[in-house]
């Protein structure tokens with residue numbers, strides 16, 4: 001057999017292109033984590049689709065083993081079930097699944113598992129309005145506990161960025177990073193707490209061949225450090241394919257190959273499927289799985305026992321009974337030794353460091369020396385490569401570090417490394433930073449409020465104290481409601497769903513609780529909305545000559561502020577429950593009844609009794625009533641009037657016509673506050689439901 005890059009790596013840590021060790025770096029600040037082997041058995045995943053809810057089986061009783069220290073590729077033709085399998089293994093999808101998943105031989109506990117794993121999704125899901133450094137700062141703040149002080153966090157950021165070749169881009173906005181850099185940043189963000197299991201969905205999609213190589217080199221190095229690295233990949237080039245240690249291939253929801261990449265071609269040959277010379281083995285297995293060489297799926301599935309067999313290097317191909325799953329057998333010991341040999345840095349002193357900290361089982365409290373050799377120099381073919389072998393000395397710690405995984409019973413583990421109050425504070429600070437940088441959210445909104453304020457001021461100039469223009473003034477009051485409602489609602493409907501993919505990723509990777517996040521985003525926009533509303537109201541109130549008393553202005557402003565907060569909450573409910581397209585259409589449509597029953601178009605008395613209940617739900621009614629009472633209520637003196645007959649000269653007449661003579665401003669305010677809280681809680685419930693329904 002040809003000597004592959006992988007062979008070279010196994011024999012010597014310094015031989016291959018990937019690891020020239022031109023420069024040795026040490027990651028000294030990553031928390032120590034246990035190595036984790038994953039096994040799954042008889043995994044079946046079904047969904048129900050269509051009107052008749054017909055059952056569709058996507059994964060058909062597949063089994064497999066994914067080991068620490070190995071880079072595993074999940075391959076297969078399009079629609080074979082790769083993403084589904086990955087989603088199940090990560091714990092992202094839980095419903096509709098049957099079978100067992102174990103970690104280090106123990107039944108997987110999803111809560112514990114999620115703390116040990118990170119899922120890097122295909123689209124990176126980064127906040128474009130943060131610099132690389134800021135994004136890392138937030139990640140370390142959220143993912144490292146109080147035990148790690150500020151200086152150490154800065155060191156962690158520096159080391160990871162340097163290792164991943166991003167240090168020089170630490171001031172670059174993430175939206176300006178290249179595809180490969182974005183992918184590396186996604187990895188860097190998750191690497192902060194050093195998860196022993198990392199899942200990647202199509203990490204090379206959208207990358208050029210050089211960036212693909214860099215990316216897979218990076219994953220390989222992470223695996224060498226003792227992590228379990230699993231990624232789905234479509235059809236890697238022969239050069240990339242060789243870099244994988246382990247291959248898991250699916251066809252039509254069944255496993256057609258599981259084992260080392262080198263064993264693939266000889267294994268297929270034993271079944272009469274001979275890979276042509278100079279043909280990429282990755283392409284060959286995909287072609288076979290697609291049926292280009294006849295229907296061989298059944299033959300392969302039977303030969304590999306649908307994933308129960310695992311073809312290891314140097315082992316004969318399976319003929320006898322099925323290999324035991326979750327094996328911690330002599331085979332495993334040998335592999336661990338092999339991993340250690342690959343990962344260990346030439347420097348003996350570094351290795352000693354690794355040993356000295358091996359007795360500590362606390363996941364966060366102690367640190368281990370990680371040896372990093374980085375090559376960011378040209379490789380002779382004009383391509384820049386980043387190579388990062390990391391050593392976690394897992395084999396020495398294995399006995400000890402399995403303990404946290406196994407204690408899944410009564411042991412009470414903190415769900416997050418930091419308190420929810422601190423999570424709230426960090427997410428709030430980040431959201432405020434976005435707001436400051438987001439043009440649409442800030443400057444455009446400010447501009448719109450000032451412009452519309454001036455326009456309304458000019459249109460309704462000096463009508464507030466004119467008895468002949470009361471109807472126009474009521475139109476002005478109603479327009480205020482309309483404007484404040486739509487501006488606050490639409491911006492939330494447009495911006496909130498865009499946050500959703502990042503929220504899904506970060507929440508799934510346990511950066512923060514949904515509660516902390518929601519509270520932070522709820523609070524973050526309130527000051528801005530309040531400032532815009534105050535500016536708008538001050539302009540229109542002054543130019544339209546509403547009553548000059550300060551207390552009336554305060555009442556008017558309070559009603560307007562509450563209307564914009566309530567409308568923002570409606571936007572949150574709609575944004576949490578549906579996508580932008582549906583939300584932009586439905587929210588204004590759903591607001592129509594509330595506008596109709598606001599008391600402006602039809603007074604309460606004129607509304608048919610069976611429809612009156614809608615007025616109680618109409619927040620616009622409370623706002624409109626509040627502003628009407630602020631301007632015409634509370635024994636306001638008669639308005640000036642230059643006409644012979646002025647019907648609305650006495651302010652009470654206006655309130656009488658509106659059927660608001662007995663209205664109470666306090667009740668309006670209380671009603672708005674109640675509606676505000678009900679909507680905010682509903683938005684949270686919808687958000688939780690949406691996150692759960694994805695799974």
Ligand SMILES: Nc1ncnc2c1ncn2[C@@H]1O[C@H](COP(=O)(O)OP(=O)(O)OP(=O)(O)O)[C@@H](O)[C@H]1O
Pocket residue numbers: 047048049056058076077078079080081082083084085234
């Ligand atoms: N919720 C669902 N409802 C119906 N069918 C589904 C659902 N999820 C997945 N499928 C189907 O299951 C099959 C496997 O989907 P999956 O996304 O896992 O494939 P894949 O191997 O990742 O494909 P690709 O490489 O094209 O991304 C596809 O035929 C897909 O249409």
